[in-house]
Amino acid sequence: MWILFTFLAAFMQAWRNAFQSKLSKEVSVAGVTLARFIWAGPIAACYLYGLHQFQPTALPNFSGAFLGFVIGAASMQILATGLMVKLFKMQNYAIGAGLAKSEALVAAILGVLFFGTQLSVLGWIGVTVGGIAVMLLSSKQGFKHLSLKTVLLGLACGSSFALTSLWVREASLTLQGPFTHRAAWVLLWVIGLQTIVLIGYLLAKDKSTLTALWQRPKLTLAISVTSCIGSIGWFSAMSLQAVPYVKTLGQIEIFFTLMIAVFWLKDKVKINDVAGLVLIAIAAVLVMWS
Structure with a gap:
C-alpha cells in the first residue's frame, strides 16, 4: 500500500513542480510557494470529510507534541518550497527538481540519528546510490566543474524537505485511528497553518503578489490540486x-x-542528467527489494 501511495505522490509532485517552475517565471518566490497551499486547504478538508463518511471514527486528541511536529513540518515545507523555486531560477526544471531529491539521503541520516529509524544494508545502498545521482544532477559539466553554490542550495532544500517528512510522520504517529485518517488530519493542519502564515505575510509585505496569483487562476489552481x-x-x-x-x-x-x-517545458537534458536519472531508478529498485 505504501508503494502505491508513493507512486501517486511522485507522479503528482512531478506535475506540481512543473507548474511551479512555469509560475516562477512570472511571480515571486513567496507567491509560487503560496500557490502550493492556497486552494489545497479546502481540498484536504473535503478529503478528510469523505474519509469520515466512508469510515466513521472518533475525532483524535491533538497533543502538544502533535502541534509541535505540525508547526515544525509546516515551517520547513515553506522554506523547502522557497529554496526549490530558487533552484528553478538557477537551473532548468529537471535539474532543480533533481537536486531537491537529496532529501532521501538526508532523511536517512537524520532518521537514524534522531528518530529511531532502522535501515537494512540494501536500503542504505539504495539511499547512497540516490545521493550519488543527486551529485550528478547538480553538475553541469561533470564533477570537475561541480557548482558548490548549487549543491549547497540543493542540500539545504533537501534537508528542509527531509525534516518536513520526518516531522509529518511523527505527528501522524501521535494520533489514533486508521492511517488514512491520521495522515489526512496532519495534512489539513499543516496546509491550514501554511496558508494563514503566507497570506498574512503577503498582505503585510507584498500585496501585488496576491494580485498576480489572482490574475493566474488556472495555473494557481493546478499547483494547489496537484500539490494536495x-x-x-x-x-x-x-x-x-x-x-x-x-x-x-x-x-x-x-x-x-x-x-x-x-515534452512539455522543452528543456534540454544532457547525458549527465540522464546518468543521474538512471541511478535514481536503481536506488528506488534497491529500496523496494530491501
Whole structure:
C-alpha cells in the first residue's frame, strides 16, 4: 500500500513542480510557494470529510507534541518550497527538481540519528546510490566543474524537505485511528497553518503578489490540486513506512520529471542528467527489494 501511495505522490509532485517552475517565471518566490497551499486547504478538508463518511471514527486528541511536529513540518515545507523555486531560477526544471531529491539521503541520516529509524544494508545502498545521482544532477559539466553554490542550495532544500517528512510522520504517529485518517488530519493542519502564515505575510509585505496569483487562476489552481493530491500520497505512505524508504522510492518522480521537462517545458537534458536519472531508478529498485 505504501508503494502505491508513493507512486501517486511522485507522479503528482512531478506535475506540481512543473507548474511551479512555469509560475516562477512570472511571480515571486513567496507567491509560487503560496500557490502550493492556497486552494489545497479546502481540498484536504473535503478529503478528510469523505474519509469520515466512508469510515466513521472518533475525532483524535491533538497533543502538544502533535502541534509541535505540525508547526515544525509546516515551517520547513515553506522554506523547502522557497529554496526549490530558487533552484528553478538557477537551473532548468529537471535539474532543480533533481537536486531537491537529496532529501532521501538526508532523511536517512537524520532518521537514524534522531528518530529511531532502522535501515537494512540494501536500503542504505539504495539511499547512497540516490545521493550519488543527486551529485550528478547538480553538475553541469561533470564533477570537475561541480557548482558548490548549487549543491549547497540543493542540500539545504533537501534537508528542509527531509525534516518536513520526518516531522509529518511523527505527528501522524501521535494520533489514533486508521492511517488514512491520521495522515489526512496532519495534512489539513499543516496546509491550514501554511496558508494563514503566507497570506498574512503577503498582505503585510507584498500585496501585488496576491494580485498576480489572482490574475493566474488556472495555473494557481493546478499547483494547489496537484500539490494536495501529492501530499495525500506522501503523508499516507509515511504513516505506513519509514521516511527514507518512502523518499528514496519517491525518486522515481524524476522519470516523470524528465518526460515533462522534455515534452512539455522543452528543456534540454544532457547525458549527465540522464546518468543521474538512471541511478535514481536503481536506488528506488534497491529500496523496494530491501
